[in-house]
Amino acid sequence: KAECPAVLQMSGSQPQVGRGVPCLRCRGLCTGFEPHSWRKICKSCKCSQEEHGLSSELDDDRKIGRLLSDSGYSSLTARLKGGDGGRIYKRNRMIVTNPNISGKDPTFDTITYEWAPPGLAQKLALQYMELIPKELQPVAGTDGAWQRRRRLTRQLPLHDQDPAQCRGLAEGEHGLMEEFVRRYKAEALGVGEPGFPGKMGDAHQRGGTMARAVGQSLKTQLRRGGGNGETRVVLERSRCDTCKQPLPGDCPVVYAERAGYSRQWHPACFVCCRCAEPLVDLIYFWKSGAAWCGRHYCESLRPRCAGCDEIIFSEDYQQVEGLAWHTKHFACLECETLLTGKPFVLAKGSLLCTTCSQSR
Numbered sequence: 001k002a003e004c005p006a007v008l009q010m011s012g013s014q015p016q017v018g019r020g021v022p023c024l025r026c027r028g029l030c031t032g033f034e035p036h037s038w039r040k041i042c043k044s045c046k047c048s049q050e051e052h053g054l055s056s057e058l059d060d061d062r063k064i065g066r067l068l069s070d071s072g073y074s075s076l077t078a079r080l081k082g083g084d085g086g087r088i089y090k091r092n093r094m095i096v097t098n099p100n101i102s103g104k105d106p107t108f109d110t111i112t113y114e115w116a117p118p119g120l121a122q123k124l125a126l127q128y129m130e131l132i133p134k135e136l137q138p139v140a141g142t143d144g145a146w147q148r149r150r151r152l153t154r155q156l157p158l159h160d161q162d163p164a165q166c167r168g169l170a171e172g173e174h175g176l177m178e179e180f181v182r183r184y185k186a187e188a189l190g191v192g193e194p195g196f197p198g199k200m201g202d203a204h205q206r207g208g209t210m211a212r213a214v215g216q217s218l219k220t221q222l223r224r225g226g227g228n229g230e231t232r233v234v235l236e237r238s239r240c241d242t243c244k245q246p247l248p249g250d251c252p253v254v255y256a257e258r259a260g261y262s263r264q265w266h267p268a269c270f271v272c273c274r275c276a277e278p279l280v281d282l283i284y285f286w287k288s289g290a291a292w293c294g295r296h297y298c299e300s301l302r303p304r305c306a307g308c309d310e311i312i313f314s315e316d317y318q319q320v321e322g323l324a325w326h327t328k329h330f331a332c333l334e335c336e337t338l339l340t341g342k343p344f345v346l347a348k349g350s351l352l353c354t355t356c357s358q359s360r
Helices: 057-068 122-130 143-155 174-187 294-301 354-359
Strands: 077-079 087-089 094-100 107-113 189-191 193-195 204-206 209-211 219-225 230-236 253-255 283-287 290-292 317-320 323-326 344-347 350-353
Touching: 057 077, 057 087, 057 143, 057 189, 094 122, 143 294, 174 189, 174 294, 283 294, 290 294, 344 354, 350 354
Parallel strands: none
Antiparallel strands: 077 087, 094 107, 189 283, 193 253, 204 209, 219 230, 283 290, 317 323, 344 350
């Protein structure tokens, strides 16, 4: 899919831009993105901003750069020359050129991966990619690349890390959110590392501490077998932490520093414990012995408003059937009537007043 040229910009007082961008889900049925004043949806089709693909690659790289800056993973960012002083994600792209010699004159096919695991030689990086389902491989111009960017928006919403992007914060709550972000960067945020089963390779410097790999690629035990005194070698292979299947010693796996290097995953098995989606660009949040995507990690600590999609820092909010709303956002999806103390219908997670529910 071609990259959408529109850029999403939000602030607490300035509405989103991107008006008129077609919805990638409605496929022509939507007349184009119509920004809502506080919901993260299109007023025209009610689909989310992520379904319209409003952000550019540069926006995405800036967002991840902001997330990883001031954390133990700031080495994956760089300061943008001539910019506003912010940091940008040093995303590892991979371009592979394959000769095509079937014809009389050889030609070359070029494949660009919009993201590839850092720290691996191209041959091993390609091997890593082959362990991911083909439809999820982020090859430029394919659905896999679109799915990666969609997961970036879904799993790592900008309004989960930047108070300036939030409209639901009341006076005095900006500081609470800043502390919330500071704590999850210090206590939970991580980036998976590719390696081989049981062997991380050389120790590397990160965040002022030295992370050293433990174990060997294969544990070897010697035992006596039979009655002839022969010695047999028994190989105990490492197992994937998710599927529990053996990990071939010659195939790349994923490690998570916060999990300890005794745990490892098949590339396709490094997923959020809550939604089971692949963790985009190996970015995870560690809690209760499991890896979470950013969205569900934040929701495990604080409620998320079903109206504006932002984390709720006030103790005064509405709650219905396990969903939460800022009190000021407890409103009908269609006519925006506030529904506190009024009859309503909850349809597929959306609030409707009785009048609008009957007209649907």
